Amino acid sequence: MNNQRKWEILSKLGRPALPAGRQKSKVKTEEIIDALLKNRGIKSSKERKEFFNPRHPKDLTLRELGISKSQVVKAIQRIREAIKKEQIIIIYGDYDVDGICGTGILFETLYLLHKNVRPHLPDRFSEGYGLNPDSVVKLKDNHSKLGVIICVDNGISAFTGVAKAKELGIDVIIVDHHYRKKGTLKSFATVYTKKITGAEIAWIFAREVRKKLNIKDSQLTKGNGLELAALGTIADMLPLLGPNRSFAWHGMKALRQTSRLGLLALFEEARIVKEKIVSYEVNYIISPRLNAAGRLENATDSLRLICTGSRERANELSQHLGRVNTRRQGIQEDIVLHAKNLVAASSAGKVLVLADESYHEGVVGLAAAKLVEEFGRPAIVFAKGAEISKGSGRSVSGFDLVSALSKVGKHLISWGGHKAAAGLTISTKKIEVFAKEFAKVADPLLTDEVLERKLKIDLELEFAGLTREFLNIIKQFEPTGAGNPAPDFATNGVTVLTARAVGVDGKHLKLKLEKGGFSFDAIAFSRGDLYPFLSPDKKIDIAYSLAENTWNGQTKIQLKIRDIKIPSK
Numbered sequence: 001m002n003n004q005r006k007w008e009i010l011s012k013l014g015r016p017a018l019p020a021g022r023q024k025s026k027v028k029t030e031e032i033i034d035a036l037l038k039n040r041g042i043k044s045s046k047e048r049k050e051f052f053n054p055r056h057p058k059d060l061t062l063r064e065l066g067i068s069k070s071q072v073v074k075a076i077q078r079i080r081e082a083i084k085k086e087q088i089i090i091i092y093g094d095y096d097v098d099g100i101c102g103t104g105i106l107f108e109t110l111y112l113l114h115k116n117v118r119p120h121l122p123d124r125f126s127e128g129y130g131l132n133p134d135s136v137v138k139l140k141d142n143h144s145k146l147g148v149i150i151c152v153d154n155g156i157s158a159f160t161g162v163a164k165a166k167e168l169g170i171d172v173i174i175v176d177h178h179y180r181k182k183g184t185l186k187s188f189a190t191v192y193t194k195k196i197t198g199a200e201i202a203w204i205f206a207r208e209v210r211k212k213l214n215i216k217d218s219q220l221t222k223g224n225g226l227e228l229a230a231l232g233t234i235a236d237m238l239p240l241l242g243p244n245r246s247f248a249w250h251g252m253k254a255l256r257q258t259s260r261l262g263l264l265a266l267f268e269e270a271r272i273v274k275e276k277i278v279s280y281e282v283n284y285i286i287s288p289r290l291n292a293a294g295r296l297e298n299a300t301d302s303l304r305l306i307c308t309g310s311r312e313r314a315n316e317l318s319q320h321l322g323r324v325n326t327r328r329q330g331i332q333e334d335i336v337l338h339a340k341n342l343v344a345a346s347s348a349g350k351v352l353v354l355a356d357e358s359y360h361e362g363v364v365g366l367a368a369a370k371l372v373e374e375f376g377r378p379a380i381v382f383a384k385g386a387e388i389s390k391g392s393g394r395s396v397s398g399f400d401l402v403s404a405l406s407k408v409g410k411h412l413i414s415w416g417g418h419k420a421a422a423g424l425t426i427s428t429k430k431i432e433v434f435a436k437e438f439a440k441v442a443d444p445l446l447t448d449e450v451l452e453r454k455l456k457i458d459l460e461l462e463f464a465g466l467t468r469e470f471l472n473i474i475k476q477f478e479p480t481g482a483g484n485p486a487p488d489f490a491t492n493g494v495t496v497l498t499a500r501a502v503g504v505d506g507k508h509l510k511l512k513l514e515k516g517g518f519s520f521d522a523i524a525f526s527r528g529d530l531y532p533f534l535s536p537d538k539k540i541d542i543a544y545s546l547a548e549n550t551w552n553g554q555t556k557i558q559l560k561i562r563d564i565k566i567p568s569k
Contacts, residue, residue: 005455006455007543007563007565008455009457009458009490010035010458011035011038013032013035013459029469032459036477040483041241050245051245054250055246056246057200057203057207057226057250057251060243060246062208065193065195065196066193067193067204068190071189072189072208073212074188075173075188075205078171078188078189079148079209079213080212082147082148085147086116086145087116087146087148088116088145088147088148089110089114089149090117090118090119090150091119091120091150091152092120092150092152092154093122093151093299093303094121094122094130094152094198095121095124095129096153096291096294096299097199097287097291098153098198098199098233098235098236099121099153099199099232100232100294100299100302100303101199101202101228101229101231101290102175102197102198102199102202102229104225104307105203105206105225105228106152108222108225109209112215112220113215116145118143119300120139121294121299121300121303122135123298129154129416130154130157130161130416131151131154131155131162132158132160132161133161133163136161136164137168140168140170148171148188149171150172151172151174151176152175152201153177153178153197153199154178154198155175155187156176156181156185157179157181157185158185159183159185163186166186171188172186172187173187173190173191174191176190176192176198176201177192177193177194178194178416178417179194179416179417179418180192180194191205195243195244196243197232197236198236200229200232200247202229203224203226203229203247206224221309223259226247226250226251226254227251227254227258229247229251230251230252230255230282231287231290234248235282235290237418237420238482239482240483245484249478249479252277252279255282256277258274261308261314262304262305262306262307262314262317263306264314265314265315266286266305266321269318269319272286278478278479278480279478279479279486288325288328289322292324292325293324295363296362296363301320305321328362331360332370334358335358336367336371338359339354339367348377349439349443350378350442350443350451351442352371352375352377352379352380353379353380353431353435353439354371354380354381354382355381355384355389355391355428356382357384359384360383364382364391365393365421367381368380368393372395372396376396378393378395378399378446380392380393380438382426384428384431387427388425388426388428389425389428389431390424390425391424391426392421392422392424393405393422394420394421395420398449399442399450400419401419401420401421401422402415402417402419404441404442405417408437408438411426411434411437412425455543455563456488457489457562458488459490460490460492461491462491462515463491463514463515463516463520466546466557471548471557488543488544489544489545489546491515492541493539494513494514494540495515496513496534496536496537496538497512497536498512498536499511499531499535499536501531502528503528505528507525507526508523508527509522509530509534510524511523513540513559520557520559521549522559522560524561527561533566541564542561542563543561543562543563543564544559544562545559546558546560547559547560
């Protein structure tokens with residue numbers, strides 16, 4: 001079977017659990033909650049309290065976030081000086097959701113103080129990621145009174161860009177969370193930590209600006225941007241525990257109550273019910289739309305969407321982003337299919353390094369993620385240019401991608417990112433050499449244990465325990481994501497009542513499953529390949545998470561299938 005994974009049951013309670021008040025159950029719901037928390041590294045009563053009732057981000061201190069108070073004070077003093085001297089301040093963001101939202105948060109706060117604030121999201125294709133000397137020169141040419149550049153979600157390793165700014169008499173304030181390379185950074189102030197995302201740091205910095213410069217929350221007509229910080233947090237895949245959970249938990253509440261016209265229009269275009277938004281909608285519906293413009297065009301349209309005060313403009317932009325996202329999906333599918341064929345035709349090693357002239361620079365990261373999902377190995381995919389190629393990499397659990405890249409950095413023009421994801425630029429003629437050298441670094445680290453494809457499952461459950469009460473308990477684990485995955489369960493010996501392939505080319509599966517007199521609808525995305533083997537009355541083992549599905553006014557529990565085992569298929 002394609003994508004076969006070893007199931008690792010993280011907690012065993014002696015017998016398959018029957019939670020939430022079933023009479024025959026010897027396992028209390030409390031034991032199940034304890035097991036789920038333990039699986040996420042939450043053991044003490046203090047950690048448990050913080051998990052279910054996270055502090056509001058307004059109460060998080062700079063010290064616990066690892067942000068230098070003196071650097072924050074210095075940055076705010078420079079902003080105050082720029083306002084006094086009527087200098088232009090440019091907020092230089094990034095073209096992903098984290099950077100877009102962080103830019104929006106800081107722009108809305110500073111604009112209340114100073115009308116000479118300009119947001120700038122670099123063009124992926126002509127400027128690339130981060131502050132660079134050419135962009136600085138162009139900005140100075142266009143804004144003679146430019147005094148300050150604030151880099152949001154970038155800049156921590158922009159040594160040459162920051163140096164050029166200083167040469168031109170521009171002070172740079174860094175607001176970033178990325179991997180910090182060795183080098184001399186000539187920034188005026190550096191508001192930096194790796195504990196939270198760029199949008200979160202921007203929110204904290206904006207909070208401090210409002211405190212020091214006497215801006216009242218009532219002046220923020222669209223709110224303080226907490227819902228934007230949550231979008232950046234969840235989209236950037238940092239562990240949703242500790243301060244990140246604070247932002248995600250409170251920010252998702254704000255998202256469900258948002259009055260931002262752009263987000264409301266996006267929800268309508270995507271057919272999202274605002275009050276029912278959870279992390280799934282952020283990851284698979286909202287973020288792809290906000291990211292799409294930066295992948296194929298320019299991310300400024302996404303920034304305009306989240307900040308606009310015009311209902312008409314919001315509708316126009318949301319429709320446009322929906323269309324761009326549909327185009328992105330088609331391009332991504334073409335790249336992934338081509339890349340899979342390349343892998344199948346080659347003797348690929350422990351890492352996948354692929355390059356082709358047909359690959360779209362804005363979509364190679366998504367393609368790399370799909371290849372990791374398919375083959376269980378780190379993947380780097382390059383959009384091959386005549387002289388310069390731009391690529392993106394994704395990793396597997398247990399392999400620090402950006403650390404490995406640092407050991408072969410001499411073969412790259414530039415690179416940066418996190419443990420799980422990285423962006424890189426290379427001279428096209430060096431791709432082959434890079435691939436060989438990268439494999440030498442990666443192969444010893446990619447042991448059989450690291451590469452073993454595992455599906456971590458919290459507990460074994462019986463269908464009798466899947467009650468509405470139990471689902472409400474599971475909902476308390478939201479927002480889920482990196483570090484706090486949606487609770488996954490396994491049930492063995494389930495009977496297939498009905499099965500049908502759905503979606504384009506029968507790509508997905510819809511199932512009706514039964515055990516012990518209890519039956520549920522289930523959806524298995526991208527598992528249409530199993531349809532021929534799922535005849536009625538077939539016994540299967542399933543791994544799944546729980547969700548709600550509303551149809552014709554009725555809301556039922558639905559199983560989201562993570563994996564299927566078919567005995568003696």
